[in-house]
Amino acid sequence: xxxxxLQKMMEQAAADKSLFDKxxxxxxxxxxxxxxxxxxxxxxxxxDLSQFxxxxxxxxxxxxxxxxxxxRYGSPATVAQTGGRYFGFVNGSLFAPVLAAKWLADFWxxxxxxxxxxxxxxxxxxxxxxWLVDLxxxxxxxxxxxxxxxxxxxxxxxxxxRDQLLKNLxxxxxLDGLMGAPPLNIVVGEQVHATVYKGLSLLGLGKxxxxxxxxxxxxxxxxxxxxxIDINNSTIVLLQAGNVCTGGFDPFxxxxxxxxxxxxxxxxxxxxxxxxxxxxxxxxxxxxxxxADSWSVDAHKTLNAPYDCGIVLCRxxxxxxSAMQASGSYILYGDKxxxxxxxxxxxxxxxxVDLWATLKTLGREGVDALISGLxxxxxxxxxxxxxEGFRLLNKVVFNQVLIDCGxxxxxxxxxxxxxxxxxxxxxxxxxxxxxxxxxxxxSWATTVDDIDRLVKAFxxxxxxxxx
Ligand SMILES: *Cc1c(COP(=O)(O)O)cnc(C)c1O
Numbered sequence: 001x002x003x004x005x006l007q008k009m010m011e012q013a014a015a016d017k018s019l020f021d022k023x024x025x026x027x028x029x030x031x032x033x034x035x036x037x038x039x040x041x042x043x044x045x046x047x048d049l050s051q052f053x054x055x056x057x058x059x060x061x062x063x064x065x066x067x068x069x070x071x072r073y074g075s076p077a078t079v080a081q082t083g084g085r086y087f088g089f090v091n092g093s094l095f096a097p098v099l100a101a102k103w104l105a106d107f108w109x110x111x112x113x114x115x116x117x118x119x120x121x122x123x124x125x126x127x128x129x130x131w132l133v134d135l136x137x138x139x140x141x142x143x144x145x146x147x148x149x150x151x152x153x154x155x156x157x158x159x160x161x162r163d164q165l166l167k168n169l170x171x172x173x174x175l176d177g178l179m180g181a182p183p184l185n186i187v188v189g190e191q192v193h194a195t196v197y198k199g200l201s202l203l204g205l206g207k208x209x210x211x212x213x214x215x216x217x218x219x220x221x222x223x224x225x226x227x228x229i230d231i232n233n234s235t236i237v238l239l240q241a242g243n244v245c246t247g248g249f250d251p252f253x254x255x256x257x258x259x260x261x262x263x264x265x266x267x268x269x270x271x272x273x274x275x276x277x278x279x280x281x282x283x284x285x286x287x288x289x290x291x292a293d294s295w296s297v298d299a300h301k302t303l304n305a306p307y308d309c310g311i312v313l314c315r316x317x318x319x320x321x322s323a324m325q326a327s328g329s330y331i332l333y334g335d336k337x338x339x340x341x342x343x344x345x346x347x348x349x350x351x352x353v354d355l356w357a358t359l360k361t362l363g364r365e366g367v368d369a370l371i372s373g374l375x376x377x378x379x380x381x382x383x384x385x386x387x388e389g390f391r392l393l394n395k396v397v398f399n400q401v402l403i404d405c406g407x408x409x410x411x412x413x414x415x416x417x418x419x420x421x422x423x424x425x426x427x428x429x430x431x432x433x434x435x436x437x438x439x440x441x442x443s444w445a446t447t448v449d450d451i452d453r454l455v456k457a458f459x460x461x462x463x464x465x466x467x
Pocket of ligand 1 (some may be wrong): 271298
């Protein structure tokens, strides 16, 4: 093999329409089999993954064989989360029109670091930024960065807050780092998402800096709790739109008002919940979010955009851009959008295309219908579970349903049986020190019939556990 030979080979593959026809046929076969395939792979499919285990190949691979292998042994070992009977975590599905747009963009293979590296993606990102500010009801000048997910988006938002607060105190993090800097305090709710702690430690703000505020039985911060601690202009307050167990929302209005008055920075982790702002049914939950300084939200969860697509939003452009700043003589910022000014990464995939295509496909009315539909199906599921004698542990304000079987061992066994069944998939969680079952209605594809099947599958799983 030499470069010329490799080039010939890849030229041939690029012109081989049958290769792409095959990939398309397999893809459609996959999506059309979602109704019948197990939601979680069976044991035989998992064992077949060993087909991929080999030493690093010495020779070039055959393009058709590669696609065949992936479909034969890869497709059966997937989690069918794009179908209607996956209720795990807060994982979203995807829309076919968006997938089609993404395919086209995959052929472009753009790197949206700078305007000159991809005018089209830079422009689409700028369009999305305006749309999101409008859709979520955020302050006019809010800026957006596209990152892998909410974990990273929260890091970006908190980095902006950290640097801005320290700058106000006369300390420049870019120049002097954190060693010797005035101390910052972090305030979170007791039910803060685990990824926030990961972010805080990456940002040099350890766990011992954190004060956690008491929460109510839905995991939401008690509105009066912030008044009882000392917050000031060296405090970062992290609030949550959508608790992963209950779907509960912190009371943003009173908390943001107190924090702003004290000169603190407020970041809202709204990974799946911030979209509640886009539906008349649920927007009361997010009232007051516009008073925060920064927000993180995933397009790949409740909005059903393809993975991965996280969004950081920041009221103060200067704060986010200076926290994400890189400089190099070859990086020339113009008056066009330079994507890397808002993100830690320089090169990254063209998420702006996915996000734009999702919002363009749905429109305001589609986003509203999606969010209210997920909420209503969650309510329906909760009613079904209660009817069948499961204990409902949360108020279903959004798309999360938390249940148990009364007895902890029975709960565990029921969940295990359900996960084995392949009929549906839901995850476990620990709530108030007890093992519980968490159901997330997060897919546009979930029908009323799927909710019925979900409840029936749980009844069956519980019956089998009692046997
Ligand atoms: C999913 C989630 C995260 C993490 O987001 P990723 O996109 O997985 O990085 C953070 N907070 C909450 C509330 C979440 O639901």
